[in-house]
Every structure is written in C-alpha cells, then in structure tokens.
Amino acid sequence: MASQVTFIGAGNMASAIFGGMIEGGYPATAITATSPSDEHLAPLRQRYGIRTETDNTKAVANADVVVLAVKPQIMRDVCAAMRDAIQARKPLIVSVAAGLGADTLETWLGGELAVIRCMPNTPSLVGAGASGLYANSRVSDAQRQLATGLLEAVGLVEWVDEESLLEAVTAISGSGPAYFFLFFEALEAAGVRLGLPAASARRLALQTAYGAARMAQQSDKDPATLKQNVMSPGGTTERAIHSFEAAELRRIVEEATEACAARAREMARELGQ
Ligand SMILES: NC(=O)C1=CN([C@@H]2O[C@H](COP(=O)(O)OP(=O)(O)OC[C@H]3O[C@@H](n4cnc5c(N)ncnc54)[C@H](OP(=O)(O)O)[C@@H]3O)[C@@H](O)[C@H]2O)C=CC1
Numbered sequence: 001m002a003s004q005v006t007f008i009g010a011g012n013m014a015s016a017i018f019g020g021m022i023e024g025g026y027p028a029t030a031i032t033a034t035s036p037s038d039e040h041l042a043p044l045r046q047r048y049g050i051r052t053e054t055d056n057t058k059a060v061a062n063a064d065v066v067v068l069a070v071k072p073q074i075m076r077d078v079c080a081a082m083r084d085a086i087q088a089r090k091p092l093i094v095s096v097a098a099g100l101g102a103d104t105l106e107t108w109l110g111g112e113l114a115v116i117r118c119m120p121n122t123p124s125l126v127g128a129g130a131s132g133l134y135a136n137s138r139v140s141d142a143q144r145q146l147a148t149g150l151l152e153a154v155g156l157v158e159w160v161d162e163e164s165l166l167e168a169v170t171a172i173s174g175s176g177p178a179y180f181f182l183f184f185e186a187l188e189a190a191g192v193r194l195g196l197p198a199a200s201a202r203r204l205a206l207q208t209a210y211g212a213a214r215m216a217q218q219s220d221k222d223p224a225t226l227k228q229n230v231m232s233p234g235g236t237t238e239r240a241i242h243s244f245e246a247a248e249l250r251r252i253v254e255e256a257t258e259a260c261a262a263r264a265r266e267m268a269r270e271l272g273q
C-alpha cells in the first residue's frame with residue numbers, strides 16, 4: 001500500500017511535487033494537502049483528486065510522510081502548532097523550505113525525528129524536476145528509499161552528505177529554473193528586436209533550450225565540446241560566444257549563484273534561531 005503523504009502548504013512547490021507524483025502514477029487518495037483556505041484547496045481537490053484539510057493537526061494524524069512546504073518565514077509557528085500531533089505519530093519529515101536546518105526543524109517539532117531536507121524545483125510539475133536531499137542521522141535506509149522514490153517520480157534526485165551543500169543545490173537547481181526563464185525572456189526579446197514575431201521567437205528560444213539540454217544529457221561529450229561543435233571557425237556562433245565572454249557571463253553566473261547561496265545562509269541565521 002502507498003505511504004500516506006501529507007503536504008503542509010499547497011502552494012507552488014507542493015503542487016508541483018504532488019502534481020508530478022500523481023502524473024507518475026502515485027495514488028491521489030494517499031496524498032493530503034493543507035492550506036488555511038478551503039477556497040485555495042477546492043480547485044486542487046477537483047484537479048488532482050487529492051484529500052485536503054484546513055487543519056494541519058488533523059492532516060498529520062495518519063501520515064507516514066509529512067512534507068513541510070510553507071514559506072520559511074512562517075515555518076516555526078506552523079511546526080509549533082503541529083508539535084504534539086507529530087510527536088504522537090513520528091512520521092518521516094521532509095522539508096522543502098530554503099534555509100531551515102534539519103536540527104532546527106527537528107527541535108521545532110519536539111525532537112527525535114527522522115528529517116530529510118529537500119531542495120526541489122518547480123519543473124517537478126512536468127516530471128523534470130531536480131532535487132537535492134540530505135538526511136539527518138535518524139533517517140533509516142527504508143525512509144531514504146521512500147523519499148528517493150517520491151522525489152524520483154518528479155525528476156532527478158541527488159543526495160548530499162553534508163547539509164551545507166544544500167546551499168549549493170539551491171544556487172544551482174532550486175533557484176535555477178528562474179535563471180533559465182530569465183534567459184528565455186532575453187532570447188525572445190532579442191529575437192523580436194531582430195524582426196521575428198514574438199510567438200515565433202519564444203517557440204524557437206524554448207525549443208532550442210530544450211534541445212540543447214536533451215542533447216547535453218544524452219551526449220558523451222561535455223558542454224564545452226558541444227559548444228565548440230556549434231562554433232564554426234570564423235562563423236556566427238563564435239561572434240556571439242565571444243560577445244558573451246567579453247561581457248563576462250561566467251563571472252555574472254558566479255556572482256548570482258554566490259548571492260543565492262549567501263541568502264540561504266542568511267535565511268538560516270534569520271529564521272533558524
Ligand atoms: N517556489 C520554488 O521554486 C521553490 C520553493 N521552495 C520552498 O518551498 C516552500 C514553499 O514555497 P512556495 O511553494 O513557492 O510558496 P507558496 O506561497 O506558493 O506556498 C506556500 C503555501 O502555504 C500556505 N500556507 C500558509 N500558511 C499555512 C499554514 N498555516 N498551513 C498550511 N499551509 C499554509 C499558503 O497559503 P496562502 O497563500 O493561503 O497563505 C501557500 O499556499 C518554501 O519554504 C520555499 O523555500 C523550495 C524550492 C523551490
């Protein structure tokens with residue numbers, strides 16, 4: 001029988017994960033999602049056929065896995081209110097919150113709990129997510145496998161041995177979709193500037209990104225070689241790549257990802273005390 005999974009919070013990230021799980025064949029009736037507002041839950045019930053609940057305490061009463069998917073800023077209060085119910089059941093805790101440490105969450109929920117911290121991303125909604133996972137010492141092998149199975153239903157899973165590496169995961173894949181969306185916007189706008197209709201520029205930009213990612217995943221060549229293969233000597237791509245390099249794209253990416261990881265650490269300091 002499928003494990004009962006309760007999502008505390010039914011926003012962008014939670015719906016991306018349970019939507020992807022259901023798409024991958026996970027039984028919707030084994031999934032519960034909560035929100036303070038039934039108005040928010042009603043369309044989710046209708047669309048996915050999941051169970052919903054406005055009372056977090058009730059929602060965790062029969063859960064094998066509790067996925068914490070509210071904003072980090074309210075996590076402490078949400079955990080405090082569920083503490084007794086969690087201690088009565090001791091489910092596996094999986095948190096997707098940026099910046100909140102496993103120890104902190106365990107303490108907020110009353111202690112002695114198996115906690116997995118997960119940094120997923122929103123492409124989970126289309127089965128193409130990428131999640132970094134870290135387990136505290138109370139997590140059993142069976143619970144690791146359970147979490148791997150849940151998250152693999154929505155994409156790639158990478159375990160990290162040190163919790164601090166989740167900051168790097170956040171900087172690369174957790175926040176990463178937004179970097180690519182920014183690049184898509186810029187490429188579409190550039191296409192329009194060069195005379196293409198906007199819809200056509202968008203289709204070409206997205207298909208090119210999709211094709212490049214698929215090709216890089218399937219090829220035995222590294223991205224640098226694949227890039228070189230597009231750059232005919234003296235040709236058009238070479239000019240564009242030289243323009244990116246002259247504008248120090250690599251430094252821009254380095255600075256943005258460092259800022260992202262630094263914010264994850266800052267949030268841990270601000271919220272985790
Ligand atoms: N978005 C992303 O790409 C990623 C997000 N994350 C993490 O996921 C978590 C959620 O983010 P995201 O989904 O973007 O945020 P959302 O705001 O979309 O979702 C949070 C949801 O929690 C609900 N909520 C508020 N209070 C409670 C409560 N007491 N009990 C249950 N639910 C409640 C909110 O309802 P209402 O709107 O009615 O207040 C909202 O629907 C964050 O911790 C974030 O760090 C991690 C990786 C990627």
Ligand SMILES: O=C(O)[C@@H]1CCC=N1
Pocket residue numbers: 098170174175
């Ligand atoms: O921006 C954020 O804080 C969350 C965490 C990673 C992606 N979105």
